[in-house]
Amino acid sequence: MTGTDVTDLAEMPGDWQRALAVVAHPDDLEYGCAAAVAGWTDAGKEVVYVLATRGEAGIDTLAPDVCGPLREREQRDSAAVVGVDTVEFLDHRDGVIEYGTGLRRDIAAAIRRHRPELVVTLNHRDTWGGGPGAPWNTPDHLAVGRATLDAAADAGNRWIFPELVEQGLEPWGGVRWLAVAASSTPTHAVDAGPGLDRAIRSLLCHRAYIEALTDEDPEQYVRSFLGMTTSQASARFGGRPAVTFELFAR
Numbered sequence: 001m002t003g004t005d006v007t008d009l010a011e012m013p014g015d016w017q018r019a020l021a022v023v024a025h026p027d028d029l030e031y032g033c034a035a036a037v038a039g040w041t042d043a044g045k046e047v048v049y050v051l052a053t054r055g056e057a058g059i060d061t062l063a064p065d066v067c068g069p070l071r072e073r074e075q076r077d078s079a080a081v082v083g084v085d086t087v088e089f090l091d092h093r094d095g096v097i098e099y100g101t102g103l104r105r106d107i108a109a110a111i112r113r114h115r116p117e118l119v120v121t122l123n124h125r126d127t128w129g130g131g132p133g134a135p136w137n138t139p140d141h142l143a144v145g146r147a148t149l150d151a152a153a154d155a156g157n158r159w160i161f162p163e164l165v166e167q168g169l170e171p172w173g174g175v176r177w178l179a180v181a182a183s184s185t186p187t188h189a190v191d192a193g194p195g196l197d198r199a200i201r202s203l204l205c206h207r208a209y210i211e212a213l214t215d216e217d218p219e220q221y222v223r224s225f226l227g228m229t230t231s232q233a234s235a236r237f238g239g240r241p242a243v244t245f246e247l248f249a250r
């Protein structure tokens, strides 16, 4: 964005205790917002990760039955680096996640289990960034991002998925905000500075994936990627490195 439509990013709300982050793949949160998560857990907040898949289709040279368990381990390690001990997998198939009531129900169930005030997901829109020629997003991110935004309402409605109540999952209508990381139209931000080193180490835990992705030295690649993304919005956030979110209040 240029010109007069540039507005400052607001600080993310801090008056909450529990957050649930729901994304499609191992590494989505580490590319997207781990520095913010590190800051939140430093402040004593509880953050839980839920992943729709184990990312088993993510490495060309590894068959899914080998890749899935490897990437699950990398995800658990990377979560621990930023203070997240609970990581759950919904066991949808990597690459072919379908948006629909099954996915909404699985995410609504996770919201009811963990009763978050803040729900975080990753960019659910067609492209990364705005404007002509912005890189195309993937169908898994679209499906999971949109289903997560929808499931926050489903979680609070006793009659949408009555089978969840039968399983002992009472409605949870306490989600106050939905935050979309890596949105092309962010409204809010978290200072990435205090958590940046841990965010780098957290993303580096996805070593098998990164080594398959790039010939660059993994640490150099991760430092330059997170340095670039967190500095992009700093002009709108008092010059501080920022993890940005598009925030929807409920």
Ligand SMILES: [Zn+2]
Pocket: 024, 025, 027, 028, 141
């Ligand atoms: Zn992904």
